[in-house]
Amino acid sequence: QFQLVESGGGLVQPGGSLRLSCAASGFTLDTRSIGWFRQAPGKEREGILCINRSGTYAKIADSVKGRFTISRDGAKNTAYLQMNSLRPEDTAVYYCAVVQNFWTPCTLNYHEYDAWGQGTQVTVSS
16 A cells, blocks of 8 residues: 655745655655645645656646756655745645556646645745
């Protein structure tokens, strides 16, 4: 059974940085494409970053391009979302997710993902 647990959220001032972690259990993280998503109150869930299982291909939403990056640590079976130059509009609950099948490519479409973490709140405010 796939399980994902996010951590690292919190309150940060505009322009600040946070690193979110996504710890996986029950499977090996680098056998699946991984995505990071966010959902603000009253808005649809937004795909912001994904990386394929080999780590050779990624997609980044325009809203976070140049500010957010995704990475993985195979030894720790953990994925990361590094967020820099945070803005108030980045405030949301952030989720990591993985696709069910090893052949599913990296995509920002949340319908392609089957296993989700519980989410972690990120609030950007002065």
